[in-house]
Structure formats: C-alpha cells, structure tokens
Amino acid sequence: MNKVKYLTAPIFYANSTPHIGHLYTGLVCDLWKQINLVMGEDFFLSSGMDEHGQKVFQVAVNNGLNPKVHVDNISESFKKFFEKYNVRYDYWVRTTDEQHKKATQIFWNKLKENGYVYKHRYKGWYSISDESYLDVSEDYVSTSKNIVWREEECYYFKLSSFQEKLVEYYEKHPETIYPKIRYNEAMGFIKQGLKDFSISRPKERLSWGIEVPDDPDQVMYVWIDALANYLTLIGYPDQKYLNYWPATHVVGKDILKFHAIYWPALLMAADLLPPKKVVVHGWWLNGDQKVSKSLNNAIDIDGLTEVYGSDAIRYFLLSNMTLGEDANFKESLFHSTINAALSNKYGNILLRLLGIAENKNIKELKHCELDEFLNNVVNNTKNEANNFVKNISFFDQYIRSFSAAFDSLNNYISENTIWKQEGEQLNNSLYSLLYCFKVLSVLFSPILPECAKKIAKYFDVDLNFKDVSVHKNIIIKEPIVLFPRVME
Structure with missing residues (x-):
C-alpha cells in the first residue's frame, strides 16, 4: 500500500465568518499540495x-437559529470563501458528522482503556470565552471578564504522564516543529511541567457536543473533538488510516500548544505515532493587532479581489509574510507589490516576447536546443520546487525563487537585445524564452493558479511539469494580459 502525503489545515471554529487569517492558513496548505501535484506526487x-x-x-442562540442550521450556514460560507481563492481541499470534515462522532468515541475509549482518562471533581476558575479551566491568581481573576467559579465533575487526561516522553521525542526529532522559535516555545512549556487537563464538560450546561461513551451526562471538551478529526477523516479506526498517517499539520501560532503538546500526548496515549511535522505560521496584523472579528479590525480583501483578482491576493499574502512570523497588511504595500512583481515583471515579460514576435510577423517558433543560461534558470527553479516538495520548510525559498526566475528572463531579454535579432537567432531566443516562461508559469502555478490556466491554454499544455517540459513548436497567438497595472 503506497503512502499518501497527508497535510491538514486546522478545522475552523464555527462561531464566525472567515477572514484573512483563515485564508493565509489555507493558502500555505494549498501551495504545498499543488506543488506536489505539479511534480507528480500523490497528496x-x-x-x-x-x-x-x-x-x-451561544452564537446560534443569539441569532435565533438551531445550532445545526447555524453551523451548516457557517460551513458553506467557509467553503465558498476558499473556493474564491482557489484553495482546494480533498476532504472537508465537519465535527457534527456521524462518522466523526463515532470514531472520536472510539478514540476516547482507547485513551480510557490504556489508563489515561479518569474522573475528577473540579473546583476553580473557569473562562467562558476560552471554554477552559484556569490555574490563575486572584489578581488575574479580578481584572478579567467572563471568568466564573465552578465546581463540577468531569473527566481528565493524564497529560503529566507524557512530560518526559515528549521532551525525549522532540530532542530526537527537533525538525518536527517548524520554525525553530516555535520548537523552543513548545519545549519551554513542556519543561515547565505538564498538568492533567479536563477533557469533558457536564452535559447539563453544555449539550452541544459529542457525548462521552458510557456516560451520557458528560460531553467531550471541544479540543478533544476537534483534534481527533485528523484521524477520523482518514478512516480511523479502520486500518486504512495507516495509508496516510502520520500527518503534517499547518496551524497558527495561537494553537501551537494544542498541536505540539496536547495532540502528540493524546496520540501516544492511544498507541499512535505523533504528527510528522507541525508547521506554525504567524498572524496577519492590522495596525499591529491580530486580525480578528472580535476586535472588529477585519481587512476588506473582498474589495481588492473584485478589482485585482484572486491571484493578486494569493501572491501578496504568500510573498509578504515569512512563514512563522507576523506581518502587517498595508494596502499601499499591496499595490506596490502587485505592480512590481506581477504587472511590471511577470506579466510584462510575456507581452514583450509576444509583441516582438508580432512585430517580426512570426506565426510559429521552431523548437531548438535551449540557451544554456535559460536552461539553468529552469533547472534551478525545478530544484527549488523539488526541495519544497520534499520539505514544507522550503516554503520561503520557493516563494523567493519566483522573483529570481523572472528577473533572469527580463535581464536576458535586455542584455541580448533580442528585439534587434533576426532569422534563426531570433527564433532560438524567442523559443527559449517562451519555453522557459511556460515551464516557470507551471512551476509557479501553485502561487498563481488563474494565470497558470491562461498560460496552459495559450501553449496547449497541462498543468504538470512532465507535460509542460516537452519540446515542441510554439504557435504565436494574440497577446494575453496577465496583470493590468494597479492604480496606487
């Protein structure tokens, strides 16, 4: 049975509509998926x-809706949002699905069977907004909102049993958490000491959830329910899940603890392998604050998309945030980035080349041996793509290679003054340049999928490296505009 490379985005909390932070997570995942497909990998x-x-x-009640109707509406809004930006998921899990509920209960039973679940009476402070029990000082409570005192019975998971195991595992496999700063953060948290944490709530105050097996008065804590999705959607407990597991997870830095500490411990407790990798990205900021519906500081990317298209948004978000760090969204930076990288560079190269062919009355270019310099540009870009396929940590290098590749083509055009060439020399130069342009466009199709579709149609090729790299004559057609200049 062949292993399938398995990548997960988080499942998104159904209390509000999607925003730029959700989109960035989806773009990072989609980028890695699509480059794998372009290079012929199963994904x-x-x-x-x-x-x-x-x-x-509570949101459903406030809106006068049945909870299931509410989550149905939110799920549909997220799916349409991602489709708008060409983020293509192979499976869209919903934790209200019956298959997920049953498989999560089996996962719970495995934890309990192995001795890592016990019932305990909790007395202490509880955060309503975070839906979690707190170990905090009186000063913290006195200055915080939505915190109440609770005394109730619930189930606990023996997280404390996994402190040494997690330290040992991460010291042997430091590459598991990327980037390094998040690895250090996770290790620091673990070494401070891990405490058992509650994994259920009394049903009398929380009925909207999955019932604990053999105890209908308790409902699973939302994070147990959520984390288990990574297994349940690939068929767990049926053995077919082994064709995919372990997974690579892409998450925001605010949920690092759940994915780098709680989740690996839960997996170990269930006799399963920890995740292969946890890739942690930063936040998009608006005025140095995290973009959040609760802060009412959402960025109107819909308006920009209507004017400039989804590829422009994809390129800007992917190229202006270093994976793992935060970035500020500035509309002025958006305009200058799209003009410099896409209109003046990428799109303009194709117009220049097709314009030269048109001025010289060339209808068809004969395939020939590639210019050595341009051949090296293609090979170097292919190597960057292959590195990215092998390891998602090469994300930033792959993104940066976009500008480097098309700078090389622009420089070649200028330095060789190809508009002055004639005959066979001009044929060979134009063929080499247009061949490189179409191959590079396919190698970067994960960044600019709409542009790649136009290029594929123009050159009559498929969006994969194997097909696009075949040498054949190039028919010159009407010039196509990939990116109009953005008005700043």
Whole structure:
C-alpha cells in the first residue's frame, strides 16, 4: 500500500465568518499540495469545521437559529470563501458528522482503556470565552471578564504522564516543529511541567457536543473533538488510516500548544505515532493587532479581489509574510507589490516576447536546443520546487525563487537585445524564452493558479511539469494580459 502525503489545515471554529487569517492558513496548505501535484506526487489535504462548543451554541442562540442550521450556514460560507481563492481541499470534515462522532468515541475509549482518562471533581476558575479551566491568581481573576467559579465533575487526561516522553521525542526529532522559535516555545512549556487537563464538560450546561461513551451526562471538551478529526477523516479506526498517517499539520501560532503538546500526548496515549511535522505560521496584523472579528479590525480583501483578482491576493499574502512570523497588511504595500512583481515583471515579460514576435510577423517558433543560461534558470527553479516538495520548510525559498526566475528572463531579454535579432537567432531566443516562461508559469502555478490556466491554454499544455517540459513548436497567438497595472 503506497503512502499518501497527508497535510491538514486546522478545522475552523464555527462561531464566525472567515477572514484573512483563515485564508493565509489555507493558502500555505494549498501551495504545498499543488506543488506536489505539479511534480507528480500523490497528496491529500484536509480541513473543515469545528462545530461544537459553548461559543458556537451561544452564537446560534443569539441569532435565533438551531445550532445545526447555524453551523451548516457557517460551513458553506467557509467553503465558498476558499473556493474564491482557489484553495482546494480533498476532504472537508465537519465535527457534527456521524462518522466523526463515532470514531472520536472510539478514540476516547482507547485513551480510557490504556489508563489515561479518569474522573475528577473540579473546583476553580473557569473562562467562558476560552471554554477552559484556569490555574490563575486572584489578581488575574479580578481584572478579567467572563471568568466564573465552578465546581463540577468531569473527566481528565493524564497529560503529566507524557512530560518526559515528549521532551525525549522532540530532542530526537527537533525538525518536527517548524520554525525553530516555535520548537523552543513548545519545549519551554513542556519543561515547565505538564498538568492533567479536563477533557469533558457536564452535559447539563453544555449539550452541544459529542457525548462521552458510557456516560451520557458528560460531553467531550471541544479540543478533544476537534483534534481527533485528523484521524477520523482518514478512516480511523479502520486500518486504512495507516495509508496516510502520520500527518503534517499547518496551524497558527495561537494553537501551537494544542498541536505540539496536547495532540502528540493524546496520540501516544492511544498507541499512535505523533504528527510528522507541525508547521506554525504567524498572524496577519492590522495596525499591529491580530486580525480578528472580535476586535472588529477585519481587512476588506473582498474589495481588492473584485478589482485585482484572486491571484493578486494569493501572491501578496504568500510573498509578504515569512512563514512563522507576523506581518502587517498595508494596502499601499499591496499595490506596490502587485505592480512590481506581477504587472511590471511577470506579466510584462510575456507581452514583450509576444509583441516582438508580432512585430517580426512570426506565426510559429521552431523548437531548438535551449540557451544554456535559460536552461539553468529552469533547472534551478525545478530544484527549488523539488526541495519544497520534499520539505514544507522550503516554503520561503520557493516563494523567493519566483522573483529570481523572472528577473533572469527580463535581464536576458535586455542584455541580448533580442528585439534587434533576426532569422534563426531570433527564433532560438524567442523559443527559449517562451519555453522557459511556460515551464516557470507551471512551476509557479501553485502561487498563481488563474494565470497558470491562461498560460496552459495559450501553449496547449497541462498543468504538470512532465507535460509542460516537452519540446515542441510554439504557435504565436494574440497577446494575453496577465496583470493590468494597479492604480496606487
């Protein structure tokens, strides 16, 4: 049985509509999926909706909706949002699905069977907004909102049993958490000491969730329900899940603890392998604040998309944030980036080449041996793509190679003054340049899928490296505009 490379985006909490932070996560995942497909690798990408919990229930009630109707509406809005930006998931999980519920209960039973679940009476402070029990000082409580005192019975997971195991595992496999700063953060948290944490809530105050097996008075804590999705959607407990597991997870830095500490411990407790990799990205900021519906500081990317298209948004978000760090969204930077990289460079190269062919009355270019310099440009870019396929940590290098590749083509045009050439020399130069342009466009189709479709149609090729790299004559057609100049 062949292993399928398995990547997950988080499942998104169904208490509000999607925004730029959700989109960035989806773009990072889609980028890695699509470069794998371009290079001929088998790949599986999942995401979906985290639909249980008190906050989801409360939002539904506030809007006068049945909770299931509410999550149905939110799920549909997320799916349409991602489709708009060409983020293509292979599986869209919903935690209200019956298959997920049953498989999650089996996962729970495995934890309990192995001795890592016990019942305990909790007395202490509880955060309504975070839906979690707190170990905090009186000063913290006195200055915080939405915190109440609770005394209730619930189930706990023996996280404390995995402190040494997690340290040992991460010291042997430091590449598991990327980037390094998040690895250090996770290790620091673990070494401070891990405490057992609650994994259920009394059903009398939280009915919107998955019931604990053999105890209908308890409902699973939303994070147990959510994290289990990575297994349940690939068929767990059926053995077919082994064709995919372990997974690579892409998450925002705010949920690092759940994915780098809680989740690996839960997997070990269930006799399963920890994740292959946890890739942690930063936040998009608006005025140095995280973009969030609760802060009412959402960025109107819909308006920019209507004017400039989804590829422009994809390129800007992917190229202006170093994976793992935060970045500020500035509309002025968006305009200058699109003009410099896409209109003046990428799109203009094709117009220049087709314009030269048109002025010279060339209808068809004969295939020939590639110019050595341009052949090296293609090979270097192919190497960057292959590195990225092998390891998602090469994300930034792959993005940067976009500008480097098309700078090389622009420089070649200028330095060789090809508009002055004639005959066979001009044929060979134009063929080499247009061949390189179409191959590079396919290698970068994960960044600019709409442009890549136009290029593929123009050159009559498929969007994969094997097909696009075949040498054949190039028919010159009407010039196509990939990116109009953005008005700043």
